[in-house]
Amino acid sequence: MRRKLVATLAATALVSGLVTACSSEQTHGDKPLVLTTFTILADMAQQVAGDAVDVRSITAPGAEIHGYDPTPSDMAAASDADLVLSNGLGLEHWLDKLLTHSTANRVVATDGIEPISIENTNTPNPHAWMSPALAKVYVDNIINALARLQPESAETFRSNGDHYKQQLEEVDRQLNEGLSSLPQNKRTLVTCEGAFSYLTREAHMHEGYIWPVNSNKEITPSQIRNAAAFTTHHQVPAVFCESTVEPGPHEQLMRETGAADGGTLYVDSLSAPDGPVPTFLDLISYDVNTIVDGLKK
Incomplete structure (x- = not known):
């Protein structure tokens, strides 16, 4: 019998200095607040953004994403966001609930990726980030979203994103050479x-x-x-x-x-x-x- 291991991590510190958006009382100073639905998107966005924006993830490291249920404090935190990045492809069934009180722009990081249906369904498999080649599409969508949010930093976002994509290309090369x-x-x-x-x-x-x-x-x-x-x-x-x-x-x-x-x-x-x-x-x-x-x- 299979049971998913639901992580019980309560840490508020997210990877690479990101902070989980768990309270509407958190402040982000003069920087725009970019809220992501899970830690992988948060890290991608942080690599592109550098210090120009405040990036946070709603879910903590180790959390199960598929069946996540936003808390009232999550929804309060989302109301402060300037931009919300989601995966799409049916991963975040809870996104509308999260953004009940939010007017933030929404960007789907998988735009442009051809979906693969889950076996015997018409439902897309959401795990497109697990391809290093397709992860570069995520990065391009994040670059464009951040550039619209903060145009004066657009060149920095593109430079950071290009460097990040080169690193992903190296991982993809290692995969194909290994195979x-x-x-x-x-x-x-x-x-x-x-x-x-x-x-x-x-x-x-x-x-x-x-x-x-x-x-x-x-x-x-x-x-x-x-x-x-x-x-x-x-x-x-x-x-x-x-x-x-x-x-x-x-x-x-x-x-x-x-x-x-x-x-x-x-x-x-x-x-x-x-x-x-x-x-x-x-x-x-x-x-x-x-x-x-x-x-x-």
């Missing part, structure tokens, strides 16, 4: 959740998973059987699981297929500053290296 060293039959990624559909599409990999998206439902025997059949058919040497998922289904899949443990992957949230993935660049680099190393087993 090119593997036999074709090993270029298949199997995870607990189908959170890597965009990465596998952009990297020309096959993708398998136990379940397509996080939910409160129990794992069914047929889901394990299907994942095991896929893993065996593609001769997958190692299978992976996300940090927010209990190990039971992953361990069962390994027992039924003989596949090795590829490692833990990080998806929906950054860690605390002293954790393994305190920035998005750390997260995507960590996952890419873990995937390539795991598939070499």
Whole structure:
């Protein structure tokens, strides 16, 4: 049975000096306030903005994003925002509730990305940030949004964003070079959740998973059987699981297929500053290296 691990972190300090927007009493001086829906977007925006604006995330490091429920203090904080950055693609079903009292401009960071539907649905998979190639689209949308918000800093935003995109391009290069060293039959990624559909599409990999998206439902025997059949058919040497998922289904899949443990992957949230993935660049680099190393087993 799968249960999502809901983080209980109460820290108000967010990665890279960002502060979680947990109170309407927080002040941001003369700088515009940019509010993001989760920590990954906050870090991206901070890399582009530098010190020009105040960037905050509604959710804390380690929090589960899919089923988040904004608190009254979250909604009060949102009423002070000048700009709200969301992922879109159906991730933040709670966004309208959050912005009940907000007049801030809204920008969807995935604009321009071709969505991938969740298996057997017409609902888009929201995890486009997990492709280092597509993460650059996020950065472009953030650059443009910040430039509209604060035109006098537009050149700084573009310069910061271009540097950041170069770093993401390097991660993408490492992914593709690592995969090119593997036999074709090993270029298949199997995870607990189908959170890597965009990465596998952009990297020309096959993708398998136990379940397509996080939910409160129990794992069914047929889901394990299907994942095991896929893993065996593609001769997958190692299978992976996300940090927010209990190990039971992953361990069962390994027992039924003989596949090795590829490692833990990080998806929906950054860690605390002293954790393994305190920035998005750390997260995507960590996952890419873990995937390539795991598939070499």
